[in-house]
Amino acid sequence: MTACPTGIAHTYMAAEKLAQAAEALGVEMKVETQGSIGAENVLSDNDVKHADGVIIAADKDVDRSRFVGKKVLAVGVAEGIHHPERLIEQVQSAPVHTAGGGDGAAGTTGSASGAGGGRERSVAYKALMNGVSYMIPFVVVGGLLIAISLALGGDATAKGYVIPEGTFWAHVNAIGVIGFQLMIPILSGYIAYAIGDRPALVPGMIGGWIANTGSLYGSEAGAGFIGAIVTGFIAGYLVLWIKKVRVPRFAQPIMPIIVIPILATTALGLFFIYVIGKPISWVFTHLTDWLGGMTGTSAVLLGALLGLMIAFDMGGPVNKTAFLFGTGLIATGNQTVMGMCAAAIPVMPLGQGLATLIRRKLYSEQERETGMAALFMGMFGISEGAIPFAAARPAQVIPANMLGGAVAGAVAGMAGVEDAVPHGGPIVAVLGAVGGVPMFFLAVAAGTVVTAVTTNALIGLKQRTGREALVPAGVGAPAAEPVLAGVGVGAGGGAAAHVTSEVVRAGETTEGAAEQTSAGDGMPNDEVLSGYLTAQTVRVRLAAGDKDDAIREMAAMLATTGKVADAEGLVAAAFAREEQGTTGLGEEIAIPHAKTDAVTAPIVGFARSAEGVEWGSLDGTRAKLIFMITVPEAAAGDEHLRILAMLSRKLMDTDFRARLTAAPDESAVLEVLREVR
Numbered sequence: 001m002t003a004c005p006t007g008i009a010h011t012y013m014a015a016e017k018l019a020q021a022a023e024a025l026g027v028e029m030k031v032e033t034q035g036s037i038g039a040e041n042v043l044s045d046n047d048v049k050h051a052d053g054v055i056i057a058a059d060k061d062v063d064r065s066r067f068v069g070k071k072v073l074a075v076g077v078a079e080g081i082h083h084p085e086r087l088i089e090q091v092q093s094a095p096v097h098t099a100g101g102g103d104g105a106a107g108t109t110g111s112a113s114g115a116g117g118g119r120e121r122s123v124a125y126k127a128l129m130n131g132v133s134y135m136i137p138f139v140v141v142g143g144l145l146i147a148i149s150l151a152l153g154g155d156a157t158a159k160g161y162v163i164p165e166g167t168f169w170a171h172v173n174a175i176g177v178i179g180f181q182l183m184i185p186i187l188s189g190y191i192a193y194a195i196g197d198r199p200a201l202v203p204g205m206i207g208g209w210i211a212n213t214g215s216l217y218g219s220e221a222g223a224g225f226i227g228a229i230v231t232g233f234i235a236g237y238l239v240l241w242i243k244k245v246r247v248p249r250f251a252q253p254i255m256p257i258i259v260i261p262i263l264a265t266t267a268l269g270l271f272f273i274y275v276i277g278k279p280i281s282w283v284f285t286h287l288t289d290w291l292g293g294m295t296g297t298s299a300v301l302l303g304a305l306l307g308l309m310i311a312f313d314m315g316g317p318v319n320k321t322a323f324l325f326g327t328g329l330i331a332t333g334n335q336t337v338m339g340m341c342a343a344a345i346p347v348m349p350l351g352q353g354l355a356t357l358i359r360r361k362l363y364s365e366q367e368r369e370t371g372m373a374a375l376f377m378g379m380f381g382i383s384e385g386a387i388p389f390a391a392a393r394p395a396q397v398i399p400a401n402m403l404g405g406a407v408a409g410a411v412a413g414m415a416g417v418e419d420a421v422p423h424g425g426p427i428v429a430v431l432g433a434v435g436g437v438p439m440f441f442l443a444v445a446a447g448t449v450v451t452a453v454t455t456n457a458l459i460g461l462k463q464r465t466g467r468e469a470l471v472p473a474g475v476g477a478p479a480a481e482p483v484l485a486g487v488g489v490g491a492g493g494g495a496a497a498h499v500t501s502e503v504v505r506a507g508e509t510t511e512g513a514a515e516q517t518s519a520g521d522g523m524p525n526d527e528v529l530s531g532y533l534t535a536q537t538v539r540v541r542l543a544a545g546d547k548d549d550a551i552r553e554m555a556a557m558l559a560t561t562g563k564v565a566d567a568e569g570l571v572a573a574a575f576a577r578e579e580q581g582t583t584g585l586g587e588e589i590a591i592p593h594a595k596t597d598a599v600t601a602p603i604v605g606f607a608r609s610a611e612g613v614e615w616g617s618l619d620g621t622r623a624k625l626i627f628m629i630t631v632p633e634a635a636a637g638d639e640h641l642r643i644l645a646m647l648s649r650k651l652m653d654t655d656f657r658a659r660l661t662a663a664p665d666e667s668a669v670l671e672v673l674r675e676v677r
Contacts, residue, residue, distance in 0.1 A: 059078075138186055187228040191235075223277075345381045
């Protein structure tokens with residue numbers, strides 16, 4: 001079975017290589033591919049029953065429950081491409097897969113290619129995103145139900161917004177609260193599951209519940225989503241460690257369903273209560289005392305500090321310390337401190353929601369939908385709406401949240417905004433609980449904008465770390481210089497014979513450029529790869545000398561088709577894919593690829609580098625044959641992916657690669673690529 005995160009290239013190249021190796025070794029093999037077009041050549045129960053072993057070459061989680069009782073070798077997809085013969089030999093002595101046992105996420109073990117550090121980071125990232133993806137529905141459903149019930153059934157009181165007991169809206173609110181209570185254990189549980197498989201699910205979920213229940217370790221507030229991330233990773237790796245312990249054969253069946261979950265849950269629970277929980281309780285107590293000593297200081301400074309704390313962990317001990325501090329002062333007649341908190345509370349969800357609207361290309365479709373829900377929750381002072389964003393990108397989102405929260409708190413403190421109820425968000429002002437309403441809304445708006453802009457800036461910076469500003473229409477060309485369609489700057493005079501008479505200036509992607517043909521220069525214009533690759537997207541001499549510039553140059557070439565709505569977004573998406581793992585496949589091939597709405601239709605580009613470009617390929621070769629594949633998000637699963645899969649398989653043909661390398665010009669390249677069927 002082969003699979004990669006995007007399911008466009010590596011999946012099919014590994015499948016082809018394994019099939020070729022099996023044929024050469026005289027071994028009967030069937031390969032199931034799990035790509036973007038879905039599972040193909042699926043292994044039947046009968047196939048599995050008669051198999052001597054199972055090789056899983058995958059960089060994402062795959063279901064192994066079908067393979068109980070079979071020898072299973074799990075490696076990264078790159079191993080399937082570079083060492084297929086070795087895998088066929090190793091599977092003969094691979095361990096037998098047991099019910100619920102697993103060896104963690106497929107692709108996390110068995111790789112002998114020296115990518116250990118990067119692999120571990122990849123596993124950790126995939127585990128975190130697995131937890132976030134399962135948590136999001138609980139955040140959205142719980143948050144929206146609470147917001148709706150407060151809006152339609154709540155009353156402003158000295159104790160906050162209260163819904164009369166026994167009413168319809170009280171029951172709706174209770175359902176929403178359950179969703180919020182479950183989201184933290186779900187986050188923790190599915191982080192653990194992605195690392196340690198099913199035996200890690202129970203300790204992960206129970207550990208998350210303990211982390212969020214401060215009363216178990218003497219704290220007035222739980223550890224929130226940060227605590228859940230900690231327990232998720234501890235549970236996952238603890239289960240992996242326990243699995244390594246050799247036990248008698250008679251005990252093996254009960255290990256994954258009884259022994260491992262009980263041991264891991266008990267150990268993790270007690271460790272959190274007695275070791276991790278005590279410092280959390282200490283922090284809560286001392287932060288409260290420290291804040292009490294600051295009530296006479298500058299209102300701006302206090303507001304900024306409270307805003308920082310409110311925004312830091314969204315429901316965790318630091319957030320709760322600031323909130324309860326403000327709540328406690330309401331009874332003494334000091335409502336300004338709660339006013340500072342109330343202005344900061346909605347900034348995180350509003351800011352993250354706004355960020356997804358300002359630069360949609362930086363976010364997946366799921367994140368954009370979550371952003372809309374976060375905007376709604378922010379209106380009702382439900383700060384947890386921002387947790388999915390903070391959990392997925394803590395290094396970018398948490399600092400941005402804190403900066404926005406500090407701005408909101410400082411503005412509210414400077415203006416003397418007051419809040420008579422222990423709640424925050426625009427809803428408290430609309431219902432008359434806030435004094436200084438105009439400045440309250442100004443504080444919220446300022447904090448929201450700062451959060452959104454900072455978040456997008458930090459995400460963009462991460463994607464372009466160490467890279468120069470992008471030049472969408474050409475590589476190394478000044479913005480005012482014209483760039484000939486289909487030819488990169490510095491591509492050399494030999495390419496000039498195949499240039500059309502149309503000129504596209506840097507930054508332009510016109511329909512006229514998209515409709516250019518090469519009829520005048522004798523090049524064939526019939527479709528190659530169903531029209532996704534044309535003479536306009538072929539370059540026989542790549543000017544770029546390194547990977548980043550090569551991606552930029554190829555993106556600029558694709559932009560001349562008129563099918564690229566956002567060239568910068570396309571390059572950013574390609575860079576983001578490279579961060580997950582190199583697309584250098586070895587054997588002098590690289591296939592950078594991306595699913596992004598920066599393009600309006602599927603496009604394939606091909607470029608050849610005489611010197612080769614360092615692409616981080618595991619076999620150490622420099623990429624000389626480079627294909628760039630990009631498809632819109634909504635197009636995943638369409639027929640074009642079948643064609644791209646065929647291309648990936650064809651590239652494993654040595655003779656095909658040799659003819660592609662020897663083709664003298666674009667016309668000859670297209671003729672070779674017509675063989676892909």
